[in-house]
Amino acid sequence: MSQAELSISEKLKIIKEKHSQIYEILTTNRIDCWIIFVRETGTTPDSIMEFVVGNDIVLESAFIFVIYKDQLKKYALVGSFDANNEIEKGIWDEVIGYEHGIREHLRDKIQMLNPKKIALDFSLNDVSADGLTHGMYLILKNILSDYSDKFMSAEPIIRAIRGRKTITELKLITKACQITEEINQLMEPHLKVGMSELDIQNKFYELIMNYNVGFAWPKYQNPMCDAGPGKEFGHISPQSNSYTKKGHTLHNDFGVKYKGYCSDLQRMWFFGRKEDVPQELRHAFDTIAQAIQLAAQNIKPGLEGWKIDKIVRDYVKNRGYKEFMHSLGHPVGIKAHDGGALMGPLWERYGDLPKTLLEEDQVFTIEPSIKTENYGMVALEEMVIITKTGCKFIVEPATDFIYIN
Amino acid sequence: MSQAELSISEKLKIIKEKHSQIYEILTTNRIDCWIIFVRETGTTPDSIMEFVVGNDIVLESAFIFVIYKDQLKKYALVGSFDANNEIEKGIWDEVIGYEHGIREHLRDKIQMLNPKKIALDFSLNDVSADGLTHGMYLILKNILSDYSDKFMSAEPIIRAIRGRKTITELKLITKACQITEEINQLMEPHLKVGMSELDIQNKFYELIMNYNVGFAWPKYQNPMCDAGPGKEFGHISPQSNSYTKKGHTLHNDFGVKYKGYCSDLQRMWFFGRKEDVPQELRHAFDTIAQAIQLAAQNIKPGLEGWKIDKIVRDYVKNRGYKEFMHSLGHPVGIKAHDGGALMGPLWERYGDLPKTLLEEDQVFTIEPSIKTENYGMVALEEMVIITKTGCKFIVEPATDFIYIN
Numbered sequence A, B: 001m002s003q004a005e006l007s008i009s010e011k012l013k014i015i016k017e018k019h020s021q022i023y024e025i026l027t028t029n030r031i032d033c034w035i036i037f038v039r040e041t042g043t044t045p046d047s048i049m050e051f052v053v054g055n056d057i058v059l060e061s062a063f064i065f066v067i068y069k070d071q072l073k074k075y076a077l078v079g080s081f082d083a084n085n086e087i088e089k090g091i092w093d094e095v096i097g098y099e100h101g102i103r104e105h106l107r108d109k110i111q112m113l114n115p116k117k118i119a120l121d122f123s124l125n126d127v128s129a130d131g132l133t134h135g136m137y138l139i140l141k142n143i144l145s146d147y148s149d150k151f152m153s154a155e156p157i158i159r160a161i162r163g164r165k166t167i168t169e170l171k172l173i174t175k176a177c178q179i180t181e182e183i184n185q186l187m188e189p190h191l192k193v194g195m196s197e198l199d200i201q202n203k204f205y206e207l208i209m210n211y212n213v214g215f216a217w218p219k220y221q222n223p224m225c226d227a228g229p230g231k232e233f234g235h236i237s238p239q240s241n242s243y244t245k246k247g248h249t250l251h252n253d254f255g256v257k258y259k260g261y262c263s264d265l266q267r268m269w270f271f272g273r274k275e276d277v278p279q280e281l282r283h284a285f286d287t288i289a290q291a292i293q294l295a296a297q298n299i300k301p302g303l304e305g306w307k308i309d310k311i312v313r314d315y316v317k318n319r320g321y322k323e324f325m326h327s328l329g330h331p332v333g334i335k336a337h338d339g340g341a342l343m344g345p346l347w348e349r350y351g352d353l354p355k356t357l358l359e360e361d362q363v364f365t366i367e368p369s370i371k372t373e374n375y376g377m378v379a380l381e382e383m384v385i386i387t388k389t390g391c392k393f394i395v396e397p398a399t400d401f402i403y404i405n
Helices: A008-028 A080-089 A103-113 A134-143 A145-150 A155-163 A167-190 A197-211 A279-298 A305-318 B008-028 B080-089 B103-113 B134-143 B145-150 B155-163 B167-190 B197-211 B279-298 B305-318
Strands: A033-038 A061-068 A071-079 A094-098 A118-120 A151-153 A249-254 A256-258 A265-271 A363-366 A369-372 A376-379 A382-386 A391-393 A402-404 B033-038 B061-068 B071-079 B094-098 B118-120 B151-153 B249-254 B256-258 B265-271 B363-366 B369-372 B376-379 B382-386 B391-393 B402-404
Touching: A008 A061, A008 A071, A008 A155, A008 A167, A033 A134, A061 A103, A071 A080, A071 A103, A080 A094, A094 A103, A103 A134, A134 A145, A134 B134, A145 A151, A167 A197, A167 A249, A167 A256, A167 A265, A167 A382, A167 A402, A249 A376, A265 A376, A279 A305, A279 A363, A279 A369, A279 A376, A279 A382, B008 B061, B008 B071, B008 B155, B008 B167, B033 B134, B061 B103, B071 B080, B071 B103, B080 B094, B094 B103, B103 B134, B134 B145, B145 B151, B167 B197, B167 B249, B167 B256, B167 B265, B167 B382, B167 B402, B249 B376, B265 B376, B279 B305, B279 B363, B279 B369, B279 B376, B279 B382
Parallel strands: A033 A118, A071 A094, A118 A151, A265 A402, B033 B118, B071 B094, B118 B151, B265 B402
Antiparallel strands: A033 A061, A061 A071, A249 A265, A363 A382, A369 A376, A382 A391, B033 B061, B061 B071, B249 B265, B363 B382, B369 B376, B382 B391
16 A cells, blocks of 8 residues: 555544644634635645645535634535535534535525634735635635625634644654655665766665655655756756766755655765865855754744744855855645745745744754855755754754765 | 656647647637746646646746737746756746746736736636636736736636647547556456445455556545445445445446546446346436437537536436436546536536537546436446547447446
8 A cells, every 4th residue: 555645534633633723723813714615626726625624525615614602613515425525524513515506505604604704715925825716716705795805814824724733743744754764775775976867766766666655746856866066956857867976976855755744855975985075065064064953953933934044044154155045944744845934035935934933843844055166066954843942853964975985 | 657647758748739729729719918827836736737837836937828929929937946947848938037036027028028918827617727826816916017907817728728638638548548447347357246345446456556557536436336225426435334235236436547647437337137137227227328328429519518418417307317416527637527618507506617618629528327216326427539520439338237147
């Protein structure tokens, strides 16, 4: 059996853990009603459904979480074919399976509940809170025309649900990281001077197959396998004409998916002995490893993510390098880039994400990088869990190259 | 190697075939500019990107197709890390990789092109044309504030691109159907009275694994394996306490994914000899098989889909049955429910989809169903390709139960 995806019962366990967070999240944010409004989620998913619904639906459906008479009530309005499945899951106070259309059922339910606010899944900043399509927004505005002045972004709800990992989620992410490190270690005896990036990637695939896990991002770029200085950093796949050489590095960005949860780790190998590492490479590597420690020492709940980014960015610049043109770290969960917060700079492209507060039980990468003059990219990527007072590394951080002689 | 997904080069071939359709589609629809505006498509995909871009992107990106000075021009505005990948694909007239934000680049490009209309991916009716999120719509409206009165739905563009299958796509869908039928045939010797639905599903999984193909919809409901009259029709998974019995049927809804393209076929087995089939079951089965032939005889380009649905629905009702509470047929492609058109009734939940015209090279299912009094659901599902003058079955349609003695 593939270990890439969660079984139905494992998924349902996480969904129940998440549902138990919702009363507090809604009341803290003073939002009394949240509607997830979707259709054909196999084609156009709303990513928060993974955490609070757990399966695709076909026809127009509304999942309503509402504080009604001081209690959390949960409703599923779905096409009649999807109704039995929702009932069987046992997570809804009421399941309504409609035949011809959702319009009247949804209008009646909202009129009965008469909420003060209606949070919907749209967001300027946070892609993971932006699962409502524009077409579905227009439909909902039409159905709930008397309530459209109460519409607001569900961003704070979704960010909290997605970001705050449950006990089960933390276990699965930890296991994904451990498998990634095991595979990295198993690669060591296979790495040789003269292999192409594609050779290396294919060898990785053999090892990955034995673990029966999935890929944290598309396979052709995972693992990434950058040999030496030849290639630009970025989203290119491993090449058949780019080879490992004595005195050069292999940089690798690699993540697996274990029971639906991802890892995302970068490691570096050096073809030669420790004493053969050129001064330029050594200085860059040490800067990166120390920058990661510096980040970990400063991360704690309640800080805005950009502050950690700035500490590390400044450190790398003070060590004489051009700043890295990406964010320091992103959340990891069911996606390698899980969204919901960011340890990144206050650049336009990141919107307000770097201003969101770090919270306990979030999982982040720390991944500064340096482009060296003569040896290509030097970078590591670690993963941490934010604790009450700081953070802890999920697997041991890399402190040196892995040497291939 | 898995046969579930397309290789990069195979996908690029289909993308080039699709790009060669766009000039005609834009000019026929009198639309001079189409913008796909997306971010983090690994989390929130716009499904049309599969056909005209072919990979996920990370930062806010705009893919622009424009008729400029009577020629189709194609631009990709992406984050700098995604730029090399887009350049390597060789399908864009220009790739702009930005560092800090897309805003100025996008505004400048649109000001230079000065289009009369700007088609965007939102739609009330067609989920596959509704990939623009509401948050991204708000961002785009802000960036292109001088042009927002030119915004319109890209529905006709997307429907045509997605619906009109290219030669390569038709080959892959045909192969997916053939594999599905082969697996159905291989199941025959394994089917026995007294197996549970879950036993049967697990046996299917063994056979599917040998073909190394993927699943056209989530695995726990695929194949669907309905034994006898016990279970409600709908989206429930096979049960461990529902067994095949002598004199009962097994109904199965099953689809594989072969190199990214789906099949979706229903077949029925009967536990007993042909002469043992009760009159009630025989009449229902023959009605379904004849209803499918009736549909196939009437399908041709230029008809609205609801007309075919009505012919078949009336036929089933005239044979003395309650009408089926779903549409007669849906498009199939990279998804089992591929969207873009529908042979369905004019019910609220289907919006205007049943009014779209059937077109040459579309692929549809035909899947009427009957709920019998004593023997559960009777249904078949076939797949057809629409031709210049009619349609043709992709694999031989079922004309009888498969008998298990």
